[in-house]
Amino acid sequence: MALTQDEDYLALASYRKCAERIRANWQAFVALRSERLGQALFDAPVEKIAENILEDLFTVVLDWQLSDVNLQIGRADIILSDLGIKRLVLETKRPGTLAWNRPSVTTALEQAWRYAAEQKVGTVAVSDGSMLYAADVHDGGLRDRLLVGLASLEPQVDLWWLSTQGIYRARPQPVGAAISTLDASGAPGALEATQPSLLHPKYQLPAPCFAYIGDANRPTTWKLPFRQSDGSVDLKRLPKAIQAILSNYRGARVTIPRESAGDVLVRLARAAASLGKMPCQAHPAADAYVEAHHALEQLDRLSEVGCCTSAPLKP
Numbered sequence: 001m002a003l004t005q006d007e008d009y010l011a012l013a014s015y016r017k018c019a020e021r022i023r024a025n026w027q028a029f030v031a032l033r034s035e036r037l038g039q040a041l042f043d044a045p046v047e048k049i050a051e052n053i054l055e056d057l058f059t060v061v062l063d064w065q066l067s068d069v070n071l072q073i074g075r076a077d078i079i080l081s082d083l084g085i086k087r088l089v090l091e092t093k094r095p096g097t098l099a100w101n102r103p104s105v106t107t108a109l110e111q112a113w114r115y116a117a118e119q120k121v122g123t124v125a126v127s128d129g130s131m132l133y134a135a136d137v138h139d140g141g142l143r144d145r146l147l148v149g150l151a152s153l154e155p156q157v158d159l160w161w162l163s164t165q166g167i168y169r170a171r172p173q174p175v176g177a178a179i180s181t182l183d184a185s186g187a188p189g190a191l192e193a194t195q196p197s198l199l200h201p202k203y204q205l206p207a208p209c210f211a212y213i214g215d216a217n218r219p220t221t222w223k224l225p226f227r228q229s230d231g232s233v234d235l236k237r238l239p240k241a242i243q244a245i246l247s248n249y250r251g252a253r254v255t256i257p258r259e260s261a262g263d264v265l266v267r268l269a270r271a272a273a274s275l276g277k278m279p280c281q282a283h284p285a286a287d288a289y290v291e292a293h294h295a296l297e298q299l300d301r302l303s304e305v306g307c308c309t310s311a312p313l314k315p
Contacts, residue, residue, distance in 0.1 A: 014165035019157045022061055026155035029061045033129070033150065037095060046094035047077075050129035054078060054092060057132075057150065062163045076115040080167070087167045088134070089116040090125040098128040102182035103231050105133055106208050109179075110197060110216075113137065113207065117216040123167065133179060134162060136170070139263035140212035140223075140256060147177040173304055180274060184231070205229055211241055211264045212256045223254050224264065226271055233271045239288035242268050246291045265296055266304045273307040280307055 009015050036053050051071065058064040058080065070079045078090040091112035098104045108126040116124045116137060123145065125134035130151050135142035148156040158177070160166045197206040200219045207213050207222055209229065214221025224241040228234045244254040245261060245268075256264060269292045272278050279285040279293045296302045 009160075009166075009169065012165075014163075015160055018063060018160045018163045018165060021063065022157050022159055023155045025061050029056060030151075030153065032056050032060065037129070047092055050092040050095055050127065051077060053095075053129040053150065054090065054127055054132075057159075058162075062159060064164060068164075074115060074119055076112070076119065079119070079121070080162075082164055082167070086119055086121045088123045088125055088162065089119065089121045090127060090134075091115070093126070093128045095129045098126065098131055100131055100182055102179060102184045105179060105182060106231050107197075109133070109135070109142070110207055113142070113213075113216040114198065125162070133182075135179070137216075139260035140214065141263060141267055142179075143171075143263070144173070144178045145171050147179070147181070180270060200225070209234075211267050212254075212260060223256060224268070226268055233275055235275070238268065238271055238277075239286055242272075242288040242292050246288075246295055262296075262299050262301055265292055265299070266301055268292065269296060269305045273305050278305065278307055 033053050033056065036049050036056070039049055055066075055069050055071075055078075058069050059066050064080060068081050070081055071077070073079045076089045077092045078088075079086050080088040080090070089112050091108050093104075093108055098108060105126055109124065112124040112126055116122070122137050123134060124137065124142070125132060125146075127133070127150070130149070132146065132148050132150055134146040136145050137143075146158055146161050148158055150156070161169070161171055198217065198219050199206060200210070200222050203209070203225050205225055205227070206229070207216055207219075208231065209225050209227040210222040211224035211226050212222070214223075224244060226234055226238045226241045241254075242265070245256070245264060269278060269289075272289050272292065273281065276282055277285065277289050279290050282289075285293075293302070296305065
């Protein structure tokens with residue numbers, strides 16, 4: 001069967017070699033991870049245990065050298081580097097604190113994003129030793145790269161995207177790897193103390209609440225708020241954010257880089273889709289969502305929203 005353009009990487013020799021390594025070493029990693037978690041019984045520093053699990057992942061399962069896994073660089077917990085080039089900033093939390101929970105992951109991700117901006121690194125990740133989520137900093141936001149379970153008994157071959165040969169490649173939109181697939185309810189356990197969130201001076205919201213982020217460390221570059229402080233979609237601000245790009249809102253149009261407009265619209269349309277507000281889900285749909293549908297159809301990016309197709313809208 002012929003591979004699609006998005007699946008071309010499957011034919012790469014580097015992919016096949018790495019996939020074989022992941023399969024061959026996965027059970028050893030699972031056993032080692034279990035031993036690491038057992039260290040917590042004797043009051044070992046629990047965040048350090050998660051760091052050790054990730055170090056094992058990158059050097060036993062993947063193909064990084066131990067010297068490439070840099071601990072505590074600047075304020076970042078782990079930085080992966082290749083030939084001195086920083087490829088990934090990873091924020092670790094104590095085992096069980098992220099637990100497939102979107103609010104907890106988003107809080108940790110905000111931290112990683114800020115540290116990556118300080119060190120000019122284009123890929124960020126968060127993990128508690130049980131799950132691992134990674135994303136690329138792209139056009140004013142984050143683009144999903146990877147979401148895997150480290151407790152799984154099945155080898156997680158998708159980890160190739162964080163290997164030495166996969167980390168620098170742009171990933172086609174992954175299926176099932178989106179942070180939006182995580183549980184959106186409150187965290188099951190308290191996340192340990194983190195650096196205080198930066199807040200926008202006007203809206204008093206952290207970075208993940210905005211559709212466009214110019215610089216994660218400069219709140220004045222954050223534009224188009226569309227989420228509330230708890231990460232839920234703000235029903236009042238979401239249509240206004242769309243209108244601010246495609247037409248205007250109260251006579252004012254928000255200026256963002258032209259090359260970022262498509263990504264921002266996809267981001268906002270996905271939020272609308274999560275609430276069933278897009279025209280393919282609701283009839284009649286609000287004007288802002290109809291405009292977003294048409295704009296993304298012109299850009300040939302409706303498929304990235306998940307719920308929409310290019311079929312004509314109902315009259």
